[in-house]
Structure formats: C-alpha cells, structure tokens
Amino acid sequence: MLIDARNISLDVPDMGHQVLIGHRRRLRILTNVSIALKKGETVGLVGESGSGKTSLGRSLLRLYAPSEGQLFFDGQDITHASAAELKPLRRRMQMIFQDPQSSLNPRHTIGNILATALKLNGMDASEKSIAAVLDRVGLPSSTIRRYPHQLSGGQRQRVGIARAVAVKPELVVADEIVSGLDVSTQAQVLDLLRTLRDEMGLALVFISHDLSVVRYLCERVVIMRSGGIVEEGRTPDVFAHPRSEFTRTLIASIPLPEIRPGWLDETATSVEK
Amino acid sequence: MSPVIDIRNLSARTAVSPILRDVSLSVNAGEVMALVGESGAGKSTIAKAVLGILPTGIKVTGGNIIFEGTDLLVLSPPKLREMLGVRIALIPQDPLTSLNPARRIGNQLTDGLRLRAGMNRKQAFDKALSLLNDVHIREPERVLERYPHELSGGMRQRVLIAQAFSLNPHVVIADEPTTALDVTVQKQVLRLIRDMQREHKTTLLFVTHDLGVVAQICDRMTVLYGGKVLEQGVTAEILANPQSSYTRALLAASPRYDQPEQSLKPVPETLIAELKREIGA
DSSP: OOEEEEEEEEEEEOTTSOOSSSOOOEEEEEEEEEEEEOTTOEEEEEOOTTSSHHHHHHHHTTSSOOSEEEEEETTEEOTTOOHHHHHHHHTTEEEEOSOHHHHSOTTSOHHHHHHHHHHHTTOOOOHHHHHHHHHHTTOOGGGGGOOGGGSOHHHHHHHHHHHHHTTOOSEEEEESTTTTSOHHHHHHHHHHHHHHHHHHTOEEEEEESOHHHHHHHOSEEEEEETTEEEEEEEHHHHHHSOOSHHHHHHHHTSOOSSOOTTGGGSOTTOOOO | OOOSEEEEEEEEEOSSSEEEEEEEEEEOTTOEEEEEOSTTSSHHHHHHHHHTOOOTTOEEEEEEEEETTEEGGGSOHHHHHHHBTTTEEEEOSOTTTTSOTTSOHHHHHHHHHHHTSOOOHHHHHHHHHHHHHHTTOSSHHHHHTOOGGGSOHHHHHHHHHHHHHTTOOSEEEEESTTTTSOHHHHHHHHHHHHHHHHHHTOEEEEEESOHHHHHHHOSEEEEEETTEEEEEEEHHHHHHSOOSHHHHHHHHHSOOTTOTTSOOOOOOHHHHHHHHHHHTO
C-alpha cells in the first residue's frame, strides 16, 4: 500500500465553546477512519459539507496529525513524524486545491509559481522543463509569463494540476477541483486528470460532492458522513447496490437531465433503480 | 394568453464588449422558464436587467422588457422601486451574503411586510411566522430570533424563499438558488420552490447552469451562449431532441451516474469557434 490509514481519528479545538481557564474542549471531526490506496489507484471521497472528506484528505497528507490511529506512507509509519522527517516525503505527496484563484499567488507569474515548486524539491527549474510541465497539462509555453488573473478558470486549474504533478508525486489529493468549473471545462480537466493518472501511475484521492463525476473517474468510492465512513467499495457495485440508506438517498437526490415525472416528490429516502 | 414578461430584442454591453445580443423571450403566467448556460452566457445579466439592478459597467443598448404591459426599461426609478419586491421578487444564489449578518431573521423578514404591505410590527411578525411555516421551517418562533450565521445553508435559503414570496409577487426570479447547497438539500429546496410557485401561481424565471435541475422544475427553457439565445422551447422536447449543436455538446459534457460507460466529450473547440463567429464575437 502506498498510503494506509488505520483507524485514524482527528480532534480539533472546539471554537464554539467558551473557556476562561484550562483546556478548550476538543471536537472529534474524524472518527475511526481506515482507508488505503495502492499505486495507480483512484478513490473518490464523497460526502456533503461537514462530512469530513476534506479533513480526511488533508490527514492522508499528514497536513494534520491524527489524534488516534496510525498512518503509513509506503510502509513507513508517519503518524507522529516530525516536519524534518516528513520533508523528504513531501515531494511524493501533493495536493490540488479547489480554488486556483486563491491557491496561486496573484503577484507571481505562472513560470515563477512552477519554478518555486521545482526548486523546493531540488528539481530542474529551467524554462525548458517548466515548458514541458505546462505542455503536459495542455497549456502553451507562453503561459510562463502570464499571471493567474490573466487565465480562465479552466486554465488556472490546469496550472494547479501542473504544480502538483511537476515534482513527479506518487500520491495526489485533489479536493473539489472541478466544482467551480463549467461542464465543458470540467470534462477537459477530468480527461486531463485521467490521462496523467494513467501515464504517471498516480494514486489519486479525488474529493467531491458530485457523485456523477466520481462515478466517471474513480474505481473505488468512499461515502462519508459526520466524520465517519458510511460505505465503501468498487464504484460500480456501490452505485448498483448501495448498502446504506444514506448512499441511496445521495444517489436518489441527483437530478438527471431528462424528464422524470414525480421525481421531485419522491421522499428523500426512496430507492431508485 | 399574453405573456407576463416579454423581453424583446434586448441588447446590453460593457465598455469593451457586448453582454446580451438581441435576446427575446417571453414567459406566460404561472410558467417556469429556465435560463441555461455556462459562465458568460448572459443568464444572470437578463435576470438583473429585469430587476433593474445591472452593475454600473453594463448598459442596455436596445430592446424592451415588458412586464404586464409596462416597459421596465423606461420606468422612472421610483416607479420601478414600487414594483420590485412587491410584484417582482428575487431568490438570490448565496443566502449568506444576501442576508444582513447583523440583523435577526425576524427583523429582516418583516421589513417588506411593514414598508410595503403597511403592516404594523405585530401583524408583520405574525405573517413572518406563517411564512416560515409555509417553507417548512421547524420552530419558526426561535428562527425569527436567530442571526443568519446561526442557520444552515438550506435554512437560510428557505428564509429567502419565504421572503421572496411574502408579498405575493407575480414574478419570482431565482438566480442559481440551489448551487451552493448539498444535493439532498437541493432536492428539498427545489421541491419547495416548485410547491410555492404552484400554490401562488407565480411566474418563475429560473437561472441555472444545471440541466438536471432544469429537467425537474422548468416547463420551458432558453439556452444561451455568449449573450445570445441559441435554443428555446419546451424542456421535455429540447432535452429529448436538442436542435442546437451547443445544447447537444452541453449534454455530452455532463457526466451521468446512470450512464458511466459513456465517455465525456468536452465541448469541441471547433464548435466554440463556430459559435463565436455566429454571434460575432
């Protein structure tokens, strides 16, 4: 297993709770979650807002330290690894963010942004190699001198993907990376992601609230709710035979672009074929 | 039957480029009309033009917006204000930024009732209570005392739906009202909007990018690209047999969980180029 999380839980300080003295109460936002990915495997993390899917994604990258449980990366226990111990692993695990507008520095050119990622990881940051990275995500080399605001939403997201894959990672966590895009752009970005995953053998954790997109992209799916895993399995199986009521409700809530008389009036718990 | 809203050859532009190109559409009483398109299609601009709230950079350069026989574009601002909220109301996209964070729900919900319907405080709060009941909010007495940030996204959207329907408007414009919501909540809110629309026999203009939402709630639809109407008609007919190559491309680019084997086709570059030529961009 490339990444292996065993029964991890995550606590954060409860900011809604007032304290005068002593410790702030802790809030458990992930409870006893286990998930593992092999090289080249794509898993969709699905859930509604507040379900813990983003927290789990970030925990897998050890951006958060689990409060309980164990986390292994390529066989190495990184549950309590220090920043120095994690540093050599950082190149191998990357993240693509939801909103490239806010995750790309507006005062840096695209060339600069990509050069920084390459240099920090001791890789060749020449213009030639940056152009090669851009080419990989379908952007012209002239993009090097552009600023983020000069690009369209789809192009910016390609830069976000370029920054993650430039350093040749093995694990990529993509957090709602197509949810701000138009469907035509979304289709392009999903295609790109598929191609890169297959070419580079990436293990991909694809976080999304959109079950249709997950159905399209991911071999396995993990359905989350209230910080825990409700159901998981091979994507076709989960869609064909959802075991949990919650999964059934999620699937039955997606409006399809065809006339379905009475669909709106079905109760939320109905089961659809 | 004469249309409630009749938009004729509406054009608008910014200093640098056209935003709406000769848009015509009419909506009959009690009908739900979808304005569909991707970003930059002009769907929100049309909604804003009807509401008289176009951003300062955008100017209408031609056409009419006839609402129940009156051209809204030539109406004086005081006359227009009399109409907005009372006869034409809005359900906005983002319920958090559309509510005043510093005021309690009850005070915000009763503003229109007191200022426009001439109710006193007591009458307005009674009415607000029954409005929250109508939109299926539990414990409405307590919600009236709450601030917006204390409510969930779905609850906030319900409050805004109650507010939009509070003065029995003839037309409600819904601008991507469920885009920010989780799917399960989206379905409930869509059902609520549909029920309120039927009950009040309201004419509804529904702005969305989601063809699935259109299929479930809209009688007719208008497909826009680059500020131009590409296709218009009965939703069932367009979805079953789209005439515009752009509508077909949009459908082909949307993933469907029930058709996983079908590969996604991004809207072809050649089609985009052709469309741009067609609209003169």
